[in-house]
Amino acid sequence: MASSVQTIEGPMQKESAPVPDSPTGEETRAQVEKVLASPPFQHSDSNRRLLAFLAQQAEIHPGQPVKEFELAASVFNLSLQHFDPQVDSVVRVKVGRLRAKILDYYANFGVQDEIVLEVPKGAYCLLSRYRQTQPPVPAEETSPSHKTQPRSAIRPQWLILAVALICGFILGGSAILLWFRAQETKTPAALRHFWTEFYSNRDKPVLAVFSNPRLAGVLSRGGLHYYSDGAGSADPSEVLNLGYAGSGDVRAIYALTRLFDQLRWDLGLESGALLSWDAAKDINLIFVGRPEQNPALHEVPLLREFYFKYNAGIINAHPQAGEQDSYSYSLAADYDYAVIAFIPGIHPQENTLVLAGDTTFGSQAAAECVTQNQCMTSILDRLKITPGQKIPYFEALLKVRLNNQVPVWSTIVAVRHYPTDYSSWVAPTPDER
Secondary structure (H helix, E strand, C coil): CCCCCCCCCCCCCCCCCCCCCCCHHHHHHHHHHHHCCHHHHHHCCCHHHHHHHHHHHHHHHHCCCHHHHHHHHHHCCCCCCCCCCCCCCCCHHHHHHHHHHHHHHHHHHCCCCCCCECCCCCCCCCCEEECCCCCCCCCCCCCCCCCCCHHHHHHHHHHHHHHHHHHHHHHEEEEEHHHHHHHHHHHCCCHHHHHHHCCCCCCCCCEECCCCEECCCHHHHHCECCCCHHHHCCCCCCCCECCCCHHHHHHHHHHHHHHHHHHHCEEEEEEECCCCCHHHCEEEEEEECCCCHHHHHCCCCCCCCEEEECCCCEEEECCCCCCCCCCCCCCCEEEEEEEEEEEECCCCCCEEEEEEECCCCHHHHHHCCCHHHHHHHHHHHHCCCCCCCCCCEEEEEEEECCCCEEEEEEEEEEEEEECCCCCHHHCCCCCHC
């Protein structure tokens, strides 16, 4: 008797839609915008510019790294005539800091993000990928000869992998943080002592305010002169011109930028003529240039020991034995003078640093002094400050030797303590600006 055989067929499985290998351009752009708007990037203009530039280049030239010279010129505005990547590490340092910021974002703010951005080591480019997720478990076979592993046996494996990845991110971030701190400790002792005191509140950013004098007139029509608000409507030549800054002040900003890069700190930059005090009232400030050159200093209380007086140079408020009543630039003797003032900020939680010469060359020398260990050591010695001791507010007078309008050496003339009592602040009069 022939027996009939029945076959049992399992249910047909639906074909899953193919998963793309990498995010689309639109998805990557959206992720970049999300990262740029996150807290780690809100007060870091250089990192924002660098990430946006790398994202743009990745979209235009996928998979093609950007050259170091291109980053130096396009993102950091460095002169290619003087930029030597073998000597100047500014691009490598900036890219390293960007990697750290991206790690910080994904470790604290983007843990659930589907798309991960990366700047691989050894290449200046931006990559995007999907975060690794648990692959789908095949549907259970109905055939008795095909049994699948229970889901409960698979989940612990993926849980262990997820924990390992999180630990890897934490350890990696800690290693980067320790590396940054190790780089800070390479800064010479006196410099590290002073700048750690100045930037004691790391929650408050630092803004450098460069000279940008309010000038009137046209250079080709007889020259420029200081702009007068009262004469603006009567004199047609009184056209406000904000297109000039002192050459020495530019070099001063460069010296400060190099130091902050070495310390791995962010440094903002703003024109003295365009500074918004609403934005500046809650941050640490560095002013470069005397009041005529840096209009923002008109709002800063008068210095107590060494202050500027229009057409009279630097006034010595309390001359001591062997000191002059005033100090000013001498073209014949090739000397200039400058003030270095470490004073309280608008609020007690912030600090202010004034680096101002009688001319722009003195301002350059003042900035170079606070970025060189030997000069800062001389100031701390005058203040009788020992390592680890809190640095008081002070005003220092600097004598600068010039050679063809280039500072060649500086010496400390005098250092005075500055009072911390806010009620003792005195607003400057018009001729003391």
